[in-house]
Amino acid sequence: MENLTDLKAILHSKRANIYYLEYCRVMQKDGRVLYLSEVKKEYQYWNIPIANTTCLLLGTGTSITQAAMRMLAQAGVLVGFCGGGATPLFMANEIEWFTPQSEYRPTEYIQGWMQFWFDDAKRLETAKRFQIARIEFIQKVWTKDRELKLEGFDAKDPELERMFSSISTSIANAYNVGKLLQLEADFTKRLYKYAAQKTNLSGFTREHKSADLANDFLNHGNYLAYGLAATTLWVLGIPHGFAVMHGKTRRGALVFDVADLIKDALVLPWAFICAKEKMSEKEFRSQCLQNFVEHKALDFMFTQVKEASAYYLPKDKKS
CATH class of the missing domain: 3.100.10.20 (CRISPR-associated endonuclease Cas1, N-terminal domain)
Structure with a gap:
């Protein structure tokens, strides 16, 4: 054994x-x-x-x-x-x-997280850095991935470049978490519209309970991303309730914050591409998991959460 x-x-x-x-x-x-x-x-x-x-x-x-x-x-x-x-x-x-009941996980990450979490301004700044990292990850993946480029998802597209520039400026100027959530929702809607145009799925509307393939695949892929996010937080010893963006009233909100780092880059485009190709759930899931590995999604999540935990620590305490 x-x-x-x-x-x-x-x-x-x-x-x-x-x-x-x-x-x-x-x-x-x-x-x-x-x-x-x-x-x-x-x-x-x-x-x-x-x-x-x-x-x-x-x-x-x-x-x-x-x-x-x-x-x-x-x-x-x-x-x-x-x-x-x-x-x-x-x-x-x-x-x-x-979650496994290990008492030997590291403590420095939750301690670092608590250093800033009770400060509204620092929590907002952390949420902003997460959103900027999310945008940069989309740009990186959509610049590098040849298959996505063949399907029309190219970060060098002038329309996307304008979107990225606009959202980055708006994020920097957001005055509270509510405004940041609004900006995130508006940006994602624009990405949905862009993806629908590229895959000829006209008339797409995001509905979590809808039965069409694109919505089903978005739900499916997002929950795979939630699994990676939950794993990241468990390994680093940070409880899911200490969110920086999705609200202190949602028990698993930090899982959503961390999953958002990769969802738009890796799940969103392939949900539309696979829906266009009328793939099965199994084929879509296989594509998602391949993307996670190829673009090192889990590594990226770990890096972002660890950096956020250490950001406000004195230099002599940063590992």
Whole structure:
């Protein structure tokens, strides 16, 4: 059986896998975590490489054993119960995350976070830096990704350059979090419109409960991003309630803040492209996960959260 040291051989920021499972049973067998599915009246076992997995989403018709949960917790894998297609089942707006109970995570990041979090001005400045990082990540990905360029998503497009310049100026001038949220919503709507034009999906309207493919894929991809964000915060020991932008009344709001760093760059364009191609959910999910790995989304999240935690610390205390 793998021991605890073996399971922690891969840093969370370097892990490659997110799993979404449905109609199966997750269990522990011979020191491994497996899922059992029935295919044409035959039962088949499939291995889950938990040491290289960030989070596990359990959808419709799933169950999990206590022994499997113990091993997943040992490996630091977050587990969430969700609805079909990785979109929410509980609370309508967030997955119910089960986080491993490790008492040996670092403390410097939550301590650094608390240094600024109770100061409204510093919290706003942190939210602004997150939004600027988000814009820069879109520009970086849409400049580098050849497949996106072939589909018309090129950061050098004059229309996009005007959008990026305008939103960057507006973010710098935002006087409170409410204004920042408004700017974010308006910018994302403009990206939706741009993506719809590039993929000939005229008349698109963002509806979280809509049944059309583009909306379904946006929901699905966003929840994959939430899994990465929740993993990042758990590893760094920062509770999900200490949001800088989405509001102190939402228990998982910091997950949304961190997920926003990558959603528009990696999920949004491919939701429209895959909808245009009429791909299946499985094909879209595979494309999303490939994008996360190729563009080092998890690394980027870790870097941004760690930098935010250390930003207001005295220089002699920064690691």
